[in-house]
Amino acid sequence: MALGEFELIARYFTGDRFAYQPGAGVVLGVGDDCAILRVPDGEDLLVSIDTLVAGVHFPARLDPAHIAHRALAVNLSDLAAMGARPLWFTLALTLPAIDEHWLAAFADALAVLAQRFGIALVGGDTTSGPLSITIQVHGAAPAGSALRRSGARPADEVWVSGTPGLAALGLRHVLAGSRDTVAARTFLRPEPRIALGSALRGVASAAIDVSDGLLADAAHIAERSRVALVIEPRQLPLAPELAALAGRDDALSLALGGGDDYELCFTAAPGRAPAIETIAAGLGVACTRIGRVEAGEGARCTGFVPRRAGYRHFADD
Numbered sequence: 001m002a003l004g005e006f007e008l009i010a011r012y013f014t015g016d017r018f019a020y021q022p023g024a025g026v027v028l029g030v031g032d033d034c035a036i037l038r039v040p041d042g043e044d045l046l047v048s049i050d051t052l053v054a055g056v057h058f059p060a061r062l063d064p065a066h067i068a069h070r071a072l073a074v075n076l077s078d079l080a081a082m083g084a085r086p087l088w089f090t091l092a093l094t095l096p097a098i099d100e101h102w103l104a105a106f107a108d109a110l111a112v113l114a115q116r117f118g119i120a121l122v123g124g125d126t127t128s129g130p131l132s133i134t135i136q137v138h139g140a141a142p143a144g145s146a147l148r149r150s151g152a153r154p155a156d157e158v159w160v161s162g163t164p165g166l167a168a169l170g171l172r173h174v175l176a177g178s179r180d181t182v183a184a185r186t187f188l189r190p191e192p193r194i195a196l197g198s199a200l201r202g203v204a205s206a207a208i209d210v211s212d213g214l215l216a217d218a219a220h221i222a223e224r225s226r227v228a229l230v231i232e233p234r235q236l237p238l239a240p241e242l243a244a245l246a247g248r249d250d251a252l253s254l255a256l257g258g259g260d261d262y263e264l265c266f267t268a269a270p271g272r273a274p275a276i277e278t279i280a281a282g283l284g285v286a287c288t289r290i291g292r293v294e295a296g297e298g299a300r301c302t303g304f305v306p307r308r309a310g311y312r313h314f315a316d317d
């Protein structure tokens with residue numbers, strides 16, 4: 001390898017672009033055996049990790065900037081789902097070879113998103129092997145206030161942010177070679193709903209981010225809350241590109257079963273609707289009521305069975 005592991009880390013994953021604010025709780029960042037981090041007083045630490053494997057979670061030839069964005073965005077989305085404020089992340093990078101063009105584009109895009117969300121890169125691991133990116137994020141929320149999947153109650157309403165299904169349509173576009181559609185951009189650059197998640201603390205009764213597909217993720221809330229979530233297909237907010245699809249069944253299947261949206265699906269008591277509308281308007285993020293919580297179990301959509309209900313590793317072909 002032309003560039004050693006330590007030079008690689010120094011060149012691409014340290015420096016001003018990944019510098020953190022004083023007060024970010026980083027006592028010691030990249031460079032020692034461990035990072036030393038201080039959890040803010042009165043807050044809980046929230047931790048989540050996600051691996052993206054080339055050829056499994058993204059097409060192997062995807063632009064490195066998009067790979068970096070997605071890898072951090074999907075992790076930030078987990079913090080968003082629980083209403084946490086991003087603090088720190090670590091990066092485990094497995095690379096088939098040292099390609100400096102690839103690394104520069106990857107690190108640039110990672111730094112842009114990290115700065116935008118004020119999350120500090122505090123360590124990682126660099127190994128050689130088939131391309132895979134693992135990011136672990138750490139966030140904080142006032143003690144006891146993080147949103148969970150388990151708080152939905154019968155008579156609550158079900159909400160979703162954004163326009164679910166657009167990212168799944170975008171993946172089709174990307175695989176067909178077009179990256180300039182609204183849908184393709186939604187797939188390539190998912191926007192973690194950090195501000196929305198924070199604002200929903202104390203307002204939503206349960207929340208999850210939509211990574212596997214709306215119905216599959218709604219089912220996780222149902223399971224953890226021991227209730228049923230019933231989605232009304234007519235209320236689903238279809239993006240224009242989805243609504244324009246020839247088959248309405250195809251559009252609904254994407255909206256209900258397509259993954260990769262990283263929108264939030266949440267439940268709230270009906271009396272919270274005005275507060276949610278104020279939050280949505282203030283943030284410029286559409287939030288739409290799509291159904292209700294009932295006694296029972298599972299998530300279903302009235303009168304409609306989507307073709308594919310979420311992606312399960314090791315379970316699908």
Ligand code: ADP
Pocket residue numbers: 009013029030031032033034035091092093121122123124125126
């Ligand atoms: P060790 O052998 O003690 O595990 P490493 O040689 O793997 O340490 O890493 C040296 C330092 O560089 C550590 O502080 C580690 O957190 C950091 N590091 C390694 N790889 C990355 C990476 N891809 N991004 C950011 N920091 C990294």
Ligand code: MG
Pocket residue numbers: 032033034
């Ligand atoms: Mg060590």
